[in-house]
Amino acid sequence: MLELLRQYVSDYAALTDEDFALLAAKIVVRNFDKHVKLIQPGETERYMNFVTKGLVRMYFYKGRTEVVTVLARERELISASASFLSGEPSNYFVETLEPTTLLSITRDDLEEVYRMSPRVERVGRLMTTQFVLVKEEWEQEYMRLDTRERFIRFVERDPELIQRVPQKYLASYLNMKPETFSRLKHLLKKRPVNGR
Amino acid sequence: MASYKAALDGLHRYLSHHVPLTKAEFSQLLPYIEIREFEKKVKVIDKGEIERYLNVIAWGLVRKYLPVRNREITVGLASEGHIVHSELSFHYRTPSGTVIETIEPTVFFSISYDNLQALYDHFPKAERLGRLLISDLYIRKDNRYFDQLLKSTRERFLQYVRTHPQMMQRVPQKYIASYLNIKPETFSRLKHLMRPGRR
Numbered sequence: 153m154l155e156l157l158r159q160y161v162s163d164y165a166a167l168t169d170e171d172f173a174l175l176a177a178k179i180v181v182r183n184f185d186k187h188v189k190l191i192q193p194g195e196t197e198r199y200m201n202f203v204t205k206g207l208v209r210m211y212f213y214k215g216r217t218e219v220v221t222v223l224a225r226e227r228e229l230i231s232a233s234a235s236f237l238s239g240e241p242s243n244y245f246v247e248t249l250e251p252t253t254l255l256s257i258t259r260d261d262l263e264e265v266y267r268m269s270p271r272v273e274r275v276g277r278l279m280t281t282q283f284v285l286v287k288e289e290w291e292q293e294y295m296r297l298d299t300r301e302r303f304i305r306f307v308e309r310d311p312e313l314i315q316r317v318p319q320k321y322l323a324s325y326l327n328m329k330p331e332t333f334s335r336l337k338h339l340l341k342k343r344p345v346n347g348r
Numbered sequence: 349m350a351s352y353k354a355a356l357d358g359l360h361r362y363l364s365h366h367v368p369l370t371k372a373e374f375s376q377l378l379p380y381i382e383i384r385e386f387e388k389k390v391k392v393i394d395k396g397e398i399e400r401y402l403n404v405i406a407w408g409l410v411r412k413y414l415p416v417r418n419r420e421i422t423v424g425l426a427s428e429g430h431i432v433h434s435e436l437s438f439h440y441r442t443p444s445g446t447v448i449e450t451i452e453p454t455v456f457f458s459i460s461y462d463n464l465q466a467l468y469d470h471f472p473k474a475e476r477l478g479r480l481l482i483s484d485l486y487i488r489k490d491n492r493y494f495d496q497l498l499k500s501t502r503e504r505f506l507q508y509v510r511t512h513p514q515m516m517q518r519v520p521q522k523y524i525a526s527y528l529n530i531k532p533e534t535f536s537r538l539k540h541l542m543r544p545g546r547r
Contacts, residue, residue: 214497234490237483243494270475274468277479281439284486288436291423291493292445296416 153181153204157255160202160227164278171269178261182254190246197235197242199256203228206252207316211324212244220325221290223317230254233283249317299328303336314340352383355406355428359457362404362429366480367473376471380463384456392448392456399437399444401458405430408454411523414446422526425519431485451519496529504528505538516542 154176191197208230210222224230235242236259266273306326323333360374386392393399395415405428412424426432437444467474508528525535
């Protein structure tokens with residue numbers, strides 16, 4: 153499990169064995185059933201999590217409607233990240249969709265590792281940058297693309313999630329009505345998706 | 349009148365808010381920084397260009413917008429002391445989808461992509477400074493996203509007026525309306541809320 157994490161952080165910056173050992177010493181393994189809420193609005197996020205098995209979503213309520221903003225699976229990070237970074241209460245729910253295993257580190261422990269290793273701090277800087285860029289891209293696509301374009305873009309980028317995530321959550325993530333999502337699924341047949 | 353000295357002191361204070369820097373440390377950063385000056389209504393970066401710089405506004409005012417079909421959606425309004433750049437283009441080195449245009453004559457303290465990487469390699473405190481600045485950017489982005497989605501038109505208007513009173517004087521109304529995602533007619537109507545004695 154730690155090997156997965158090591159590969160992941162190595163994509164951001166080269167860490168020595170000593171650097172990674174500092175990080176690994178602070179990691180806790182957490183297992184959850186499906187449909188468990190890891191955090192709710194008003195609570196403060198204590199953990200940054202790396203998914204080694206399973207699937208997690210982040211969402212909030214706009215009136216009575218759920219808005220899904222993140223879907224994270226194996227080899228991805230998940231956290232109520234604004235709350236994790238700011239120390240302020242979360243606006244979001246984070247909930248498992250499948251039985252899930254997380255490698256987690258608390259904010260205090262991560263700060264401590266940053267102080268000990270500038271290279272781990274670099275990984276932290278680059279991951280935080282990545283959060284900003286993913287959010288920016290999501291927002292720009294939201295403004296620029298129409299419903300059909302968002303659907304096609306998603307299918308091309310993430311064919312696997314179509315199989316794993318309940319349709320109502322996918323529709324919410326793409327900001328469309330479930331009926332629209334069902335209708336757009338005929339596009340999948342015309343565009344064979346690699347290997348699926 | 350704005351002066352470079354005052355603007356640099358402002359930059360020093362702004363950075364030190366995240367990571368305390370001595371005068372000597374701050375002056376080590378200066379060789380990495382370029383000063384760029386622009387007239388008003390100039391495109392600092394256009395759609396399709398690659399963003400070379402991360403900018404902090406020394407003085408002046410810019411807006412950032414996303415051209416969508418025949419509309420311009422204002423996604424940022426920034427004045428003195430704020431960071432502005434086309435971030436996806438800057439970090440991924442891809443053509444920009446957004447345009448940054450000056451509203452007033454504007455001066456930037458700019459750091460190029462290459463200089464920023466060199467700074468990270470040579471200046472030990474830069475790593476932490478960069479991380480905390482980016483973290484701050486993320487938190488503000490998330491808050492703005494929430495305000496747009498969950499607050500009413502009236503609440504968004506009042507909050508902006510309260511927190512940015514000087515912008516109401518400096519920014520053409522249509523840009524503020526677009527930034528707050530409020531129709532221009534509605535925006536005009538809401539302005540009565542600004543009269544003295546009203547809340």
